[in-house]
Amino acid sequence: MQAQILIVEDEPAIRDMIAYALRTQSYQPICAQDAKEAMQAISERIPDMILLDWMLPGTPGIELARRFRRESNTRDVPIIMLTAKGEESDRIAGFDSGVDDYVVKPFSARELLARIKAVLRRSRENEDDGSIAVGPLRLDANQQKLLVREEKVHLGPTEYRLLHFMMSHANRVYTRNQLLDFVWGGGSDIEDRTVDVHVRRLRKVLEPFQLESMIETVRGAGYRFVGQPPAS
Numbered sequence: 001m002q003a004q005i006l007i008v009e010d011e012p013a014i015r016d017m018i019a020y021a022l023r024t025q026s027y028q029p030i031c032a033q034d035a036k037e038a039m040q041a042i043s044e045r046i047p048d049m050i051l052l053d054w055m056l057p058g059t060p061g062i063e064l065a066r067r068f069r070r071e072s073n074t075r076d077v078p079i080i081m082l083t084a085k086g087e088e089s090d091r092i093a094g095f096d097s098g099v100d101d102y103v104v105k106p107f108s109a110r111e112l113l114a115r116i117k118a119v120l121r122r123s124r125e126n127e128d129d130g131s132i133a134v135g136p137l138r139l140d141a142n143q144q145k146l147l148v149r150e151e152k153v154h155l156g157p158t159e160y161r162l163l164h165f166m167m168s169h170a171n172r173v174y175t176r177n178q179l180l181d182f183v184w185g186g187g188s189d190i191e192d193r194t195v196d197v198h199v200r201r202l203r204k205v206l207e208p209f210q211l212e213s214m215i216e217t218v219r220g221a222g223y224r225f226v227g228q229p230p231a232s
Contacts, residue, residue: 002028003120006047008038008064009082010056014105018051021109027116035059046073049120051112052099054083062097069098076168078119082107092221095173134167134227136211148209155205158183162198166215166225175222199223 005022009015010033019029030047032038034057041047050068054061061081068074081099083090094102100119103112130141138147144160146153155163162183166174174182176192184194203212216224 002026003048004028004030004045005049005051005116006030006032006038006041007051008032008035008056008061009051009053010034011053014053014082017109018112021113022116025113033057035064038064042074047077049116050074050077050079051116052079052081054081054085054094062094065094065097065099080112080115080119092173092218095218095224096175096221098172098178100169100172130164132164132167134170134225135214136209137163137167137214139164139167146205148206148211153205156201159198159202159205162195163202163225166223170225170227173218173221173224179223195223 005027007015007018007022007029009018009031012033015031015033019031022029030041030045032041036058038050038052052061052065056064061083065079065081068077068079078101079099080101080103081094081097082103082105083094084105085094101115103115132139132141136149138150139145139160140147144155144157146155146160146163162179165179165183176195179195180192199215203215206212206214214226216226218224
């Protein structure tokens with residue numbers, strides 16, 4: 001079945017170019033020029049991916065991304081941000097809003113298609129039973145165990161939930177408050193620094209395998225799980 005990709009872009013020339021490129025790869029494009037049209041399209045069918053321009057008329061793309069991440073029907077839909085804002089602070093802001101990847105304008109159709117394929121591949125790595133594998137790590141949902149290169153490693157229930165969430169959203173930056181909302185629940189009274197404690201525990205578990213750097217601290221933003229371990 002063709003993957004449906006929602007293009008939210010107000011410039012007709014760019015929107016048409018992306019739609020054409022998607023069709024050449026057998027994707028089914030759905031086009032919207034602003035937040036209102038995007039929400040209307042999503043109300044009719046949840047897409048497999050969203051390509052989202054930052055500088056939209058009315059509601060900016062970064063605000064729309066945050067809305068998508070808050071709402072249950074779009075929370076897990078992969079988002080690629082399209083923007084002319086290429087500074088590091090802008091990229092961090094984009095990732096902090098919950099997007100999966102970031103493509104700076106001007107971009108080629110070839111580059112965009114490669115990013116789309118990579119993000120879709122990551123989003124489909126989750127198995128139906130809730131197990132997930134990223135790089136040398138695998139979380140076995142049936143046994144609630146972590147396997148590192150097939151070696152079983154014990155995790156406490158909170159560390160398991162935190163790692164599962166981060167692996168399920170690899171390469172995306174989350175603030176401490178966002179991790180508290182998604183992992184501990186929005187009504188939790190737990191201090192946000194509690195996240196730091198559990199991140200340290202996860203890194204300690206991964207340290208004997210020299211994989212602790214897969215959980216990356218993004219200065220001034222939060223944490224990110226790196227989809228592949230750095231080369232040794």
